[in-house]
Amino acid sequence: MQRYFLNEPVTTTVGQTFAVPTDSVKHWVKVMRAQPGDAAEFVTVDHAVLVAKLVVTDGREATAQVVSNQQPQVELPLPVTIACGLSKGDKPEQIVQRGTELGASAFVFFDSQWAVAKWAASKRERKLARLAKIAQGAAEQSHRTMIPTVSYEASLAQLLTNVPYDAGVVAWEESAKQGESSQLVQTLKQMTPPQRLLAIFGPEGGLTPDEVSQIQAAGVTAVGLGPRIMRAETAPLYLLSSVSFWCELV
Amino acid sequence: MQRYFLNEPVTTTVGQTFAVPTDSVKHWVKVMRAQPGDAAEFVTVDHAVLVAKLVVTDGREATAQVVSNQQPQVELPLPVTIACGLSKGDKPEQIVQRGTELGASAFVFFDSQWAVAKWAASKRERKLARLAKIAQGAAEQSHRTMIPTVSYEASLAQLLTNVPYDAGVVAWEESAKQGESSQLVQTLKQMTPPQRLLAIFGPEGGLTPDEVSQIQAAGVTAVGLGPRIMRAETAPLYLLSSVSFWCELV
Structure with a gap:
């Protein structure tokens, strides 16, 4: 219907x-x-x-x-905000469309040091409006009962200041390379609904070590997402699927 | 590198x-x-x-x-074969590319009753060759140590006969609608490495109730993948992420 x-x-x-x-x-x-x-x-x-x-x-x-x-219960018990560095081409569209199907509550795109893509101020509102429309369409198709919000932050510092969260994780390739494999589970175990999870992802080029330090200083945990290298637009889908599996199936 | x-x-x-x-x-x-x-x-x-x-x-x-x-351990401890009904456009490409990043061992595309797309015999080999090339590229990028295979089965019966597996699940929307939420976890709990999981997904139009009965008669379990409706090309990514989360992080 x-x-x-x-x-x-x-x-x-x-x-x-x-x-x-x-x-x-x-x-x-x-x-x-x-x-x-x-x-x-x-x-x-x-x-x-x-x-x-x-x-x-x-x-x-x-x-x-x-x-x-x-009043069907179709929303993730732990609301997840997906924060992504600016990536190229239609990657933001893909992240919003699939991330909405997988239950994200909000998307934030932020400028970061190694981001190749830039969102010119003049085009930003149009980009956000387009992404909001994609979120609405995907929310309708996936039978969500809320439309995820889509916003922009000019820097990592602004992201960490402006986005509310109860627990945070940052997907960091180096964590994965070092074989880190339990921090995501630990974080999820310590959360109770309706606490909010902020999940931060770098752009294609990744986050700089400085940025990861800054994120960790804000109390956000560096997590590995398994031993394979995922592209910028795939890692958020892994995170959202894992949160659903953990909260809704296990 | x-x-x-x-x-x-x-x-x-x-x-x-x-x-x-x-x-x-x-x-x-x-x-x-x-x-x-x-x-x-x-x-x-x-x-x-x-x-x-x-x-x-x-x-x-x-x-x-x-x-x-x-000899790095970057492959899923439980090898997963993703079997999908034929879907339209570039969906098979997307499933193979992202599914490879997420650790799939094999992809099988099969013809099913409600499939809108058809793979003409004359074009099949070319399609499979193209998908194999995508799997190889994605395996290189994601630092896998094996390239997933890609194959075709002309029917569900052939799929169930020809593809080897130790346990099987079929993603069925009706299971999700009925609030089924534990069969995937039960199946994974009963498996031990290196047992092989076959995961079956319908095309855009879904599987017919007859097909689901046929699949279940082969010992494959119908599972819900959370309360949201996912598109044909997103559900396999949820499954693979969940298997990784369960086997590699929990």
Whole structure:
């Protein structure tokens, strides 16, 4: 069933009707050709999932009636913020799209010393808007009940100051090379829901030893993610899968 | 350091020399412009890693001298075969590239009832050759000591007959919807290295209930991979990350 996110509060009472937001009308009625009686899912601002039936539409506006109202648990018990150095090409898009499917709560892209890519100030807002749209699409497809946020920090220092977290890990290749293999598990064992995990990843070129020291000085733990070398856009997917496996399956 | 796979046995004794295979000469000498004295890593057919220095080259042939000889443990203790229904576009490429980084031992693509993509017999060999090349490149980049194999099976029945495994799981959306959350962990708990895990995934359209029954009848367990819906090319990455987390970090 098609899923849409509502950005304003609506009635959640079964049998009541609400106005479908214009964006969703466009997709549901124009693209998906919904007819009166057809149902879709609407995620409320409080993360409830309403199944609602189309009552009437003129193609621009639409009224839907609440059929059921649920609060499915589909979000990671430990919310994860994925912070990545700026990487090239469509890597930020890939990280946001797949990371959203895998349950990330927030994405932060930050400038770092060895980053090859730069986000010119003039293009930054457009890039963030595009990534937010990708996050929304992936959240709808993967049946999330929240859309991850996407933001930018101009430096590692700003990242560490501005992003709230209860525990932090930084994926560091050198940890992996030294055979470090238990810090991620230790960190997860010490966390209890709904504590927030910040996971920091370098750009393609990696983080400098200085940056890793700065991150560790902020209380963030350097962790190895297994003995294989992963690309910048793959390591966040490993981390998110591991957090899900640990919190939701083990 | 650049890494190349050798496809024939060479001396592994420190100080001895060997002829660098033509393919590697082309990349190492022509593309990377290696000079006598420069070092690279060569993975032997027995999965050892030799560091070797270029001794002499005329641009077509090259001789290298073994500097060191190691047997790093970078392969998953439980070898995983990823079997996927045929999916569209570049999804097979993505699965092979990222799945190789995440440690898969083998990839099998199989035709299934709801597969939208078809691999015409005339193009199959070319597709497999291309995917094998992607696996080799990703294995070099991620510092694996083996190159995953890539193959094709014309049906689910052939897959289940031809692919050897000690335990099997099939990712099934319905399991996830029903809140199933422990079968993957149970399966992994019962395995001991070097037992082989077969992990089966549907194409975009999923597997039919009939196919899932057929798979289960072969002793393969239906597993949920968390409460979010993942795309066909993301679910194998979740599985591989989870196996690594379980075997290599926990």
